[in-house]
Amino acid sequence: MSKVSPRRTDPRTHTALIEIAAALLATEGPQALSTRRITAEAGTSTMAVYTYFGGMSGLVRQMVHEGFQRLQGHLTAVRSTFDPVADMALLGRAYRMNALANPHLYSVMFGGASLSGFSLTDDDRQHGRYTLTSVVECVANCVAAGRFADADVAHVAHQMWMATHGLVTLELGGYLAAPLDGEALFDPQLVALMVGAGDRPDAAARSVRASRRRIERELTAQAG
Amino acid sequence: MSKVSPRRTDPRTHTALIEIAAALLATEGPQALSTRRITAEAGTSTMAVYTYFGGMSGLVRQMVHEGFQRLQGHLTAVRSTFDPVADMALLGRAYRMNALANPHLYSVMFGGASLSGFSLTDDDRQHGRYTLTSVVECVANCVAAGRFADADVAHVAHQMWMATHGLVTLELGGYLAAPLDGEALFDPQLVALMVGAGDRPDAAARSVRASRRRIERELTAQAG
DNA sequence: ATTGTTGCATAACAGCGATATGTTTAGTAC
DNA sequence: GTACTAAACATATCGCTGTTATGCAACAAT
Known part of the structure; x- marks a missing residue:
């Protein structure tokens, strides 16, 4: 039972992704919501959406x-x-x-x-x-x-x-x-x-x- | 001024596409609506959607x-x-x-x-x-x-x-x-x-x- | 220092709407 | 009957989407 605490996620990136997504949804509508748009504006790769929210659905749910x-x-x-x-x-x-x-x-x-x-x-x-x-x-x-x-x-x-x-x-x-x-x-x-x-x-x-x-x-x- | 009437569309295909699309929307929801699904069930190519409706938006509009x-x-x-x-x-x-x-x-x-x-x-x-x-x-x-x-x-x-x-x-x-x-x-x-x-x-x-x-x-x- | 676990980037895959290109077919003119 | 024209339609492709497999880098525990 070795408890190993590996690299942790960045809570700032978490909130940043949500805020960017919310802003995109508000300003450009549902069509503009895409993993690539959001992560590009956040400065990360598309994988961030999956590590933080398990997918696009999870981000929308948040x-x-x-x-x-x-x-x-x-x-x-x-x-x-x-x-x-x-x-x-x-x-x-x-x-x-x-x-x-x-x-x-x-x-x-x-x-x-x-x-x-x-x-x-x-x-x-x-x-x-x-x-x-x-x-x-x-x-x-x-x-x-x-x-x-x-x-x-x-x-x-x-x-x-x-x-x-x-x-x-x-x-x-x-x-x-x-x-x-x-x-x-x-x-x-x-x-x-x-x-x-x-x-x-x-x-x-x-x-x-x-x-x-x-x-x-x-x-x-x-x-x- | 030669009046040429070229090949005409098949009205049966027109209505068939709409009915198939409507059935798909009703039974499987919006996610199932795609040119490929609809045209595959209609037995045509994806181009039919564009010749008959000018695109997916036109079909939905109908x-x-x-x-x-x-x-x-x-x-x-x-x-x-x-x-x-x-x-x-x-x-x-x-x-x-x-x-x-x-x-x-x-x-x-x-x-x-x-x-x-x-x-x-x-x-x-x-x-x-x-x-x-x-x-x-x-x-x-x-x-x-x-x-x-x-x-x-x-x-x-x-x-x-x-x-x-x-x-x-x-x-x-x-x-x-x-x-x-x-x-x-x-x-x-x-x-x-x-x-x-x-x-x-x-x-x-x-x-x-x-x-x-x-x-x-x-x-x-x-x-x- | 080694090891284990996880964050995350890269690249790829299947599917989407849309389009460029070539072929087929129907209808007219002669 | 034949030639011509224009639209219907198929094929292949493009750029995009969400998602995933792979690999590497970073950090905590030992």
Whole structure:
């Protein structure tokens, strides 16, 4: 049982490969993702992809996991306030902004876009389902505050997720042409669903509208 | 000015290539779509793809157009009845069934899944937007029948489309695990949106539930 | 210093879409 | 009926892809 610790991998190369791949995916799209492009920009040989990730699929998987983590970070960054309906609007908007900021990555994460032979495993999807936990909590807050009808919380959260996901994916697919763009459709969509969830129409519209100030404040704070 | 009509293409080979490609996409997924696989099964050389479609992108584009045509056929097959809200539920269900029957094709049509270098053009998307016309008409019927509030018809139709599209894409992506599968979520999702569109909650739930008989009848009629 | 284990570069392989080149074939003109 | 033309199509090839076999270099343990 001789324990031999041979040459170790360089963690900087590991992160560099992921970052280069993510940048390539974001700027030039899925077509540009190739072992040769990535490793050339990283200054290594194509073998690095295999020693560090076991292949192209492994690298894509790491990117997807980071994408899930970033999304979750954006969602948990939305604080719970006295107005849970406005919180819900902010959650949806954060979800949409994250998707618009990384459209190709979002497609791989949720759209099922097969990228270089990569396909989601059930384990990967489990990371993605954490998306829902923030929404479930928010719906529970809405019910607790007496704003939503006391329906199945998980069902309502799924409705919110599906509606926002549908809006985002159609928008990314280019199917929401001006002047009916995603921004103009986002509020009515959320309001309609909230009304369906038991909120009174005028209250839902008012609270979504009222959340705009928080939204703009947080966006400018993030940019500055 | 001698008019010479040279050798013409064989329309049977044309349709055969598309059908083989569609079958391959449906059974083995996007990875199986290659000029060599398709032409080998068709008994021709790879050049056939280029003479008939100008390349792989052209063949995929033809498949997508046929997919749009079939979807439109399924939607227009939903007849308008005295209950436009139930019609809306049937429209959504037809949309979902068509997507579940051809998941990979649906991803290419709406998910923006880049397939062998193919990407949708604005012209292609215009075919896809015809999806909305059936929904717009149905919403207009709902408003005319006094079932929906007199809001922007196009906005409401977009909401219906986005919600159904979101449910379908998440379902295709494997994100709706049992027991919260798409079937269990479909009705609540539609009811919530219809309530948000101005329908009374109990009436919306009742009409969606009432449409089940028509749905089952038409499905069994289609199967038999 | 020797040895064992691993990182990683080089070169190669099978498969991909696309193309250049040559052959075959169908349709017209005479 | 024959000659001609232009497109259909096959063959071979190119540059690209992910992947792998091979070999060498580097580092830890003994």
